[in-house]
Amino acid sequence: MPSYVVTGASRGIGREFVAQLSKDPSNIVFGMIRSPQSATQLLELQKTRPNVHILHADITDVPSLKAAAAEVAKVTGGSLDYLINNAAQVFTDRFNLTLTSYPDEKLLEEDLVDAFRINVVGVVHTTNVFLPLLRAGATKKVITLSTAIALPEVTLATGFTVHAPYCITKAALNQAISKYAVGLRDEGFIFLAISPGLVNTAEKPPTPEELKFFEDTFPKFKKLVPEWDGNPITPETSVRLMLGIIDKVTVKDTGAFVSHWGNQKWL
DSSP: OOEEEESSTTSHHHHHHHHHHTTSTTOEEEEEESOGGGOHHHHHHHHHOTTEEEEEOOTTOHHHHHHHHHHHHHHHTSOOSEEEEOOOOOOOTTTTOOTTOOSOHHHHHHHHHHHHIIIIIHHHHHHHHHHHHHHTSSSOEEEEEOOGGGSHHHHHHHTOOSOHHHHHHHHHHHHHHHHHHHHHGGGTOEEEEEOOOSBOOOSSOOOHHHHHHHHHHHHHHHHHOTTOOSOOBOHHHHHHHHHHHHHHOOGGGTTEEEOTTSSSOOO
């Protein structure tokens, strides 16, 4: 029975990974969340799917990660086939600021350090904690969600100046994935960074600030992919496409960074 751990499973793309993977009763799917209060729909899904298990852990809290790995080991007999690193800090209240428009240096430093702690250090801790179980698994696939706006060439092509802590830390995360890839390739591991595309994960109407951000940003992305229709895709579509890619990748692909289309088309 293939086993999966999905981090950041309380909502959006993470919850959709759990939903689609658990449709197959032969899969064992662990959804990792920080708080049950934020995961009501996932908890409802668990009631109807006995192959769904909930893990309470924070990717920045190593003891909680080790406790989660121990819970997985109890269910699987000490192995894990797939780790899907989805958890991340995406938006903060200052997502629309540039590196030069912060009101003070201390706030800028706090945002950069917090984003790095979650988006890079947290993913590294998660991967390391689950590595012994993955070594005992049959598939040895570690999938990490990234973003095209972490790429310098995309920033230069679009003129996308805001959302800097997220973009910078995802760029660092891509490098971490490449380090894992070359270090563990000989053991048969497959590390893949994948962009889910531009996905609408909103559970409520956008704020005026968010709406202005989208209105300013979408035309910039059209510069990158002129044929893009300007509409975000749904979590269901994004996850379905990504799972098709995850299923096909092999050791020769380890360390790659691809889009939800499996190539360098980002939208």
